[in-house]
Amino acid sequence: xxxxxxxxxxxxxxxxDGKTVLKDVSLDIRRGEFVTILGPSGCGKTTLLRMIGGxxxxxxxxxxxxxxxxxxxxxxxxxxxxxxxxxxxxPHLNVYENVAFGLQLQGVKExxxxxRVMDALKLVGMETKAHKMPHQLSGGERQRICIARALLNxxxxxxADEPTANLDAENTAAVMDIIQKxxxxxxxxxxx
Numbered sequence: 001x002x003x004x005x006x007x008x009x010x011x012x013x014x015x016x017d018g019k020t021v022l023k024d025v026s027l028d029i030r031r032g033e034f035v036t037i038l039g040p041s042g043c044g045k046t047t048l049l050r051m052i053g054g055x056x057x058x059x060x061x062x063x064x065x066x067x068x069x070x071x072x073x074x075x076x077x078x079x080x081x082x083x084x085x086x087x088x089x090x091p092h093l094n095v096y097e098n099v100a101f102g103l104q105l106q107g108v109k110e111x112x113x114x115x116r117v118m119d120a121l122k123l124v125g126m127e128t129k130a131h132k133m134p135h136q137l138s139g140g141e142r143q144r145i146c147i148a149r150a151l152l153n154x155x156x157x158x159x160a161d162e163p164t165a166n167l168d169a170e171n172t173a174a175v176m177d178i179i180q181k182x183x184x185x186x187x188x189x190x191x192x
Contacts, residue, residue: 004067005030006156006188007052007080012061014047021047025061031156032186034179045192049159052190053082066156080157081150089134089142095121096130099149120148124178140171147178151187158182159190 005028014022022044029035037045050056052063054075063071070078089098096117103113121127124144134142143163150158160179164172183189 003030005064006066007190008062008064008067009048009052010062010064012048012051012058012063014044014051014056015059029157029188029190031188032183033188034183035188035190037190037192046161049082049161049190049192052157052159053080054078055082079153079155080159081153081155082159082161089145091134094131094133095126095137095145098134098145099152102149103152116152117148120151123151123181124148125174138171140167140174143167143171143175144178147175147182151182155187157188157190161192163191 007027007029009025009027012022012025013020025048027035037048039045047056051058054070054073054077058071061071062069065078065080075082090101093101099120100113100117103116108116118127118130121130124147126141126144126148129137129141134145137145143166147163163179164175167175179189179191
């Protein structure tokens with residue numbers, strides 16, 4: 001029996017103000033796959049990721065996660081996480097609090113939350129900076145915090161919109177090493 005794709009995109013199109021940005025895109029992604037979407041600025045890469053993540057609705061077509069139609073579901077009801085190009089960290093929360101924020105909203109008990117947050121921070125090499133504020137971190141460190149936050153709920157899919165665009169070569173390599181570990185764990189990754 002063939003494995004159901006984690007994500008199946010069927011004939012998805014998107015138009016803004018009558019201008020078609022994406023037309024009839026179809027794609028299957030399975031557990032542990034690493035998919036890179038390349039193209040020039042303005043060709044619809046980020047729009048596709050935003051539709052997968054639930055931040056935009058397709059003009060036509062269907063998006064399935066684990067065989068379930070999620071085309072109309074909001075982002076928080078999808079079993080995936082997004083790592084944005086711009087870090088989207090809360091400036092008034094320290095590293096630990098930024099990573100733990102979603103778990104706190106879910107009412108996760110403190111002991112479990114602490115273990116999950118520290119495990120995620122360790123995976124991205126940031127466990128010693130748990131009490132630092134975002135403004136005290138480099139761009140690469142901020143991006144690693146975003147990745148740690150994305151890993152907390154053990155998503156089946158992580159979508160990353162140019163996560164290394166603002167990083168130097170050393171930090172780019174560090175972030176890509178982390179992404180390789182994520183893929184090796186069985187999580188699928190879509191990278192713009």
